[in-house]
Amino acid sequence: MKLSWSDVTPEALFLNRRAFIAGLGVAAAAPALAAAEEPNSFEQITNYNNFYEFGFGKTDPADNAGALTTDPWAVEIGGLVDRPGSYSVADLAPGNAVEERIYRLRCVEAWSMVIPWLGVPLASVLNKVGVQSGAKFVAFETLYRPDEMPEQRRNSMDWPYREGLRLDEAMHPLTILATGLYGKPMPNQNGAPIRLVVPWKYGFKSIKSIVKITLTDRQPVTTWQAMQPREYGFYANVNPTVDHPRWSQATERRIGAGLLGGRQETLMFNGYGDQVAQLYAGMDLARDY
Ligand SMILES: Nc1nc2c(c(=O)[nH]1)N[C@H]1C(S)=C(S)[C@@H](COP(=O)(O)O)O[C@H]1N2
Numbered sequence: 001m002k003l004s005w006s007d008v009t010p011e012a013l014f015l016n017r018r019a020f021i022a023g024l025g026v027a028a029a030a031p032a033l034a035a036a037e038e039p040n041s042f043e044q045i046t047n048y049n050n051f052y053e054f055g056f057g058k059t060d061p062a063d064n065a066g067a068l069t070t071d072p073w074a075v076e077i078g079g080l081v082d083r084p085g086s087y088s089v090a091d092l093a094p095g096n097a098v099e100e101r102i103y104r105l106r107c108v109e110a111w112s113m114v115i116p117w118l119g120v121p122l123a124s125v126l127n128k129v130g131v132q133s134g135a136k137f138v139a140f141e142t143l144y145r146p147d148e149m150p151e152q153r154r155n156s157m158d159w160p161y162r163e164g165l166r167l168d169e170a171m172h173p174l175t176i177l178a179t180g181l182y183g184k185p186m187p188n189q190n191g192a193p194i195r196l197v198v199p200w201k202y203g204f205k206s207i208k209s210i211v212k213i214t215l216t217d218r219q220p221v222t223t224w225q226a227m228q229p230r231e232y233g234f235y236a237n238v239n240p241t242v243d244h245p246r247w248s249q250a251t252e253r254r255i256g257a258g259l260l261g262g263r264q265e266t267l268m269f270n271g272y273g274d275q276v277a278q279l280y281a282g283m284d285l286a287r288d289y
């Protein structure tokens with residue numbers, strides 16, 4: 001089939017790339033504009049991180065996360081599911097199901113990267129455990145292990161780190177549980193051995209080193225919402241028209257673009273609007289931030 005330009009929707013790119021790489025043994029996807037954007041280097045992706053359990057500096061995770069024991073690892077899945085229990089990473093993301101997804105990551109602090117993740121759709125995991133009809137939200141928790149996570153020995157935040165999604169956001173095909181990047185197992189500083197990636201939301205929603213997933217009928221309380229409700233909402237969709245109370249969200253600094261690279265415009269839903277905007281039809285995106 002020959003594509004004309006009007007056919008080259010993000011979805012067409014997504015399906016094409018997937019079909020193309022599937023022939024090489026790894027199913028891949030490159031939704032939206034990320035297809036045309038150069039991924040950041042492995043060096044950049046693994047040395048400029050937010051993972052506050054290991055400190056608040058951008059190089060603290062690279063310096064301190066090496067001490068984290070990621071094997072064995074268990075993810076407790078419970079709440080409104082048919083098959084609750086303790087699952088291994090291989091149970092949730094078996095090697096033959098892992099795909100590459102090249103996504104932009106836009107931090108609420110107004111910097112961004114392009115990252116080639118490896119992972120599985122979160123939907124595949126939720127279908128495996130069987131979501132019950134009363135479930136409306138998915139809550140996630142990071143490991144609490146102060147012995148290995150130095151910042152958890154201080155009261156700087158209310159540990160463990162918590163996040164949540166509405167069930168339809170969690171089931172959306174762009175939402176993945178990632179187990180690696182650049183074709184390698186997930187580096188500890190990026191959230192080994194398994195972390196969430198929700199590319200149309202600010203980076204803080206993409207919770208790292210997950211040990212607990214709970215299906216619930218109530219909107220979960222998230223770490224940032226609880227700490228700073230005026231600054232961080234539950235939805236946290238990337239939105240250049242809604243500023244953070246302390247800075248503009250209109251533009252972003254692409255890591256590695258260099259001092260002369262300047263800033264680039266931030267895209268609504270981080271550029272994934274064609275795929276996700278319908279999830280928020282009728283909502284006031286300034287209020288329901
Ligand atoms: N458990 C946990 N998850 C977390 C964070 C954190 O501090 N702790 N930081 C978040 C923020 S603010 C961002 S921008 C992304 C950064 O992901 P990366 O370091 O892999 O680029 O992880 C998110 N997930």
Ligand SMILES: [Mo]
Pocket residue numbers: 050106107108109202203204
């Ligand atoms: Mo972030």
